[in-house]
Amino acid sequence: MKWFTYADPKIDDKEIMIIVPSMLIGGGILTFPRFVADETVGSDGWIVILIGGMLTLLVAWTVAKLATMFPNQSFLSYASAIVSKPVAVILTFLLGTISMLIASYVVRNIANTAKEYLFEQTPMEVIALTFLLVVIYAISSSRIGLFRLNMLFFPFIFLITIIIMLLNIKWFDFGDLLPMFQTSFTGYIKGTGSMITSYVGLGILLFYLALADRPKRAPKMVSIGVCIVMFFYFLVFITCIGVFGHAGTANLLNPTVELAKQVEIPGGIFERAEVVFYVIWIMAIFNTTTMAFDIAVLALHSIFKKANKMTFIFILSPLIYLISMIPENLVELNHFGTFVSYVSAGTTVFVTILLLIIAKIRGMKQVE
């Protein structure tokens, strides 16, 4: 067993594994069953989840490979070695900006959902600000603290979600899982297209893997992380289909929230389980936001090394808040979310492949 030392700046295998689900499971978990059911027939959505997951696995593995070709070097330093310093600065800046946009979207998403279901009278702006203040508090201290928080929260998120799924067994109808394998090819493609938006955020690995304790094991750990996410989504989706039927799932705005609302323990001992669900969901989304925000800070900090970390936090916070307030309503917010997701996924893949190919062309060997 490894003793915990507070100033230990390294992250070990388990923490790398948990980074992935902590980042990927966020706002999407509430809505993805609807998007997937929209494009597929019966319970075929699980295939879409699997395809999306496999693609993500591939990307995650490639990102981890690239990042660990240069163990313990920051993104900027190994990108500079591959494609000159100016290009590397641009790439870093791009990834940082996208990370900031993700943080904005998530802040707004949580504020909207919390207002919708929890705080009817509280202004959405206040909910967003309060949440953002807590996030700022979290990232102001040492970076390693975030990973410890991930480790702390994740078991709760996982266990409570599984318990909520199990408590829904009473409503589960196996007949709803049929028909199987009837979706058209275009249905699968479209479904995967929307599923991708729930698998977004792998870009952070490009930065965080520099802190890895044993970089060699990182690709494997990251892959396991993606598998956890896949399993998670699979479970939620199948439960939604079994409980609400295909038509119901495709029509509910937040199928996962409705699942939590359905839970009723006989005898009226325990109703309104959505309250517990919100607690863990906010924990999950908190992890997503802190990491996205932290990456934005990290990216800027690596470009402007002399400045203080807090300066960037104070510059970025109002920006994130203002951007998050731009969408007027839920429809615009969803457009914004889709846009951010695709841009983020596209950039991560593009940057990774670009760097890998150029590194190969220039014949760079793995630095030992």
Added chain:
Amino acid sequence: MNKKRYLLLLYCLLITMLTGCWDNVPIEDRGFVIGSAIDLKDGKVDGNYDLTLTNQFVVPPGLNSPMNGGSGGKAFMNLSGSGDSVFAIDQEMASLTSKMPFFEHLKLLVVSDELLETPHLFADVLDVFVRDKEMRRGVKVVAAKGEAKDILGIQPENEQLPAVYINNLLEVSMKKTNLFKPMHVGDIHQMLLTNSSFIIPYVIAAKNKVDYKGGAIFHGYEDKLVGFLDEKEMTALNLVNGDTHGGTITFTYDGDLITFKINNAKSDVKLDTKDPESINITVDIGVEGGIAEVFGNKNLNNSQTLSEIEKEISKQIETMTGQTIARTQKEMNADIFAFDQKLNERHYHTWQKIKDNWDHGENLFAKSNIRVNAKAHVRTAGASEKVEGNRKE
């Protein structure tokens, strides 16, 4: 010095954080609604239907445990309001009572048969129960003969709250007799989305109880109530659906009345879609149970009598299910046996072609050939062979 000033400013700002929660509603100010009833007042007014909504609020001081002795007051309060929109009436109700209506604990929704008979109105009214975030999908729905609000006005003797009484009744009914499968808002939403037909438990208010009248058939495509099933037909329906763990079948054997109690029933539906114009549906029903009551003084405990009785029960089941199916095919043209769902599940492509002609259009449901094969197993004939000795002829 400067730093201290900043800190002072910060502390002042932090005070605003202590003002408390915007959404704080003290529990005394919440009016817990546990039952709602919707009636159609009279016809259309300015193009919209005039609805009457009755909400049953819990009055906590009236809720007394037997230990404390009843205070004499009622534990509930029914309030009615009228208007076009269910949600608007709910909001208005806040001005009628001193409390804010709170629907998170809603248990029961009663709708009148008159409302159900009006096309599309039920789906419209149900919208708020699906859309509103306070509503849960587990709310049970019953149809009422006559005024729906009368159902919430009954005075049950063993329960203090009428809505809880009916809620428990539906749950016990499902476990014990399995005659009435409770319909939940979520189930109905699912059925309405796929335009499937379904059954809502149909009740009538008596003085201190509710009486089951059977099931109200709601036609998914026509979007209205099209007919009723009586209790015997409900048993038949449950046998075809195969989710029965209770219920009785009464028949005469050799001149004597015998009651068979169903313990377990399974059904297997086979669909033959070779000719979509006339689909062959075979339902195999397997029933297990025991003899619960015998009039007369026969000894049933020999294998020959038992196998004859089994045959009699099987015949009985085939007749009653056959009649029920024929009635739904010819009179209501409503597929309440969920054959449409099974077609969708097992013959997806055929179903996609015929789904617009199933219970409307070319009426393929009414044209399909449905056969029922029943097989009954009598596992026990009870604790005693007979009650009295030989009878005087």
